[in-house]
């Protein structure tokens with residue numbers, strides 16, 4: 047047992063655990079040690095006399111991890127007693143990219159054995175690590191107990207570690223796995239994800255077939271390509287239609303129409319798969335842009351800025367300040383994706399945007415509902431839009447009348463694209 051404890055501590059000693067008790071504050075960071083700490087207890091201010099547990103996915107396969115993590119939340123919400131709060135948790139090596147293992151931390155106020163029964167079942171049947179946390183002794187120190195399966199199917203506590211406070215890392219853990227999990231910076235990286243999904247998501251095959259037939263785009267287009275970006279209901283459809291008419295241009299969208307039959311299906315998938323789908327949509331649209339921009343200017347309704355900004359804002363938990371700094375590589379443009387001549391981002395106050403959403407009165411997508419409910423998320427999307435480079439977007443005040451916005455944008459296009 048002592049040897050096993052040494053080896054697991056060896057494995058986890060460079061890792062820090064982060065629990066999001068409150069999305070508006072920093073997570074609580076802790077580490078594992080063989081000896082107790084003299085510093086104050088990590089959970090003292092956030093836990094009453096509650097039982098606590100943590101779960102994290104144990105698999106080397108990225109797709110399996112993503113699918114299981116998404117499904118796990120639904121399963122826990124359904125099966126655990128209602129007094130059990132499910133919080134997001136990650137285990138990571140501070141400031142080391144691609145080191146995050148996601149999980150959940152449970153605060154159980156139910157005082158029933160139901161939670162342990164559900165967790166025992168999970169441990170027996172699913173690729174998870176399960177731990178319980180106890181607070182004991184005169185100095186009320188916390189310890190973590192790793193659960194294990196015995197050969198005859200019972201659950202036992204295998205190893206015990208002391209829980210000690212850890213430093214706040216320079217980079218918020220949710221920023222460490224953005225590249226190739228939430229945002230893809232080459233066609234190949236996004237393509238590989240869908241290829242690996244063919245057996246579990248049959249629709250991936252049809253998407254890949256379409257993508258295989260995509261038109262290849264040149265780096266330089268003959269006519270200017272102007273992308274219109276912005277949050278929902280900022281006026282993109284209204285403006286792109288009037289611009290197209292005013293400039294005698296061709297109107298395209300990303301994702302393109304040909305992906306519509308599969309969009310709703312991929313919207314239900316975890317970020318890794320969903321974002322790979324949207325990334326491939328941009329390459330399909332790029333092929334169409336290359337073709338159309340031989341004959342006329344092209345206006346594009348959403349493109350790479352939307353894909354990256356929504357993905358980054360969703361991935362990064364908590365405060366606006368947790369976003370990667372401006373200039374970070376996560377805001378870079380994929381080297382193999384056609385670059386537009388100009389990107390304009392329509393910006394609107396949240397009150398006016400809400401008014402327009404209400405006037406329009408259509409069904410809202412889940413992400414639109416999230417935008418409404420979550421002012422912080424909206425701010426993160428807009429901030430990420432503004433940090434993306436190569437080309438960066440130019441912000442346009444979208445609050446005047448449709449015609450005034452059109453005139454303002456035509457002036458910008460004439461100035462920047464010499465049209």
Ligand SMILES: Nc1ncnc2c1ncn2[C@@H]1O[C@H](COP(=O)(O)OP(=O)(O)OP(=O)(O)O)[C@@H](O)[C@H]1O
Nearest residue numbers: 277278279280281282283284402406446447448451
């Ligand atoms: N400049 C404007 N002033 C007032 N209302 C506007 C203006 N532009 C658009 N609208 C109205 O706001 C609503 C949203 O506009 P629109 O559909 O063009 O936005 P959008 O950005 O394309 O939205 P989404 O991304 O959700 O499709 C519509 O009812 C539209 O008529």
Ligand SMILES: Nc1ccn([C@H]2C[C@H](O)[C@@H](COP(=O)(O)O)O2)c(=O)n1
Nearest residue numbers: 300301324348349352353356411413
């Ligand atoms: N090029 C694109 C276009 C859209 N998305 C994602 C981002 C949001 O989740 C959603 C918004 O689209 P809308 O509801 O306005 O059609 O689609 C993307 O990732 N990349």
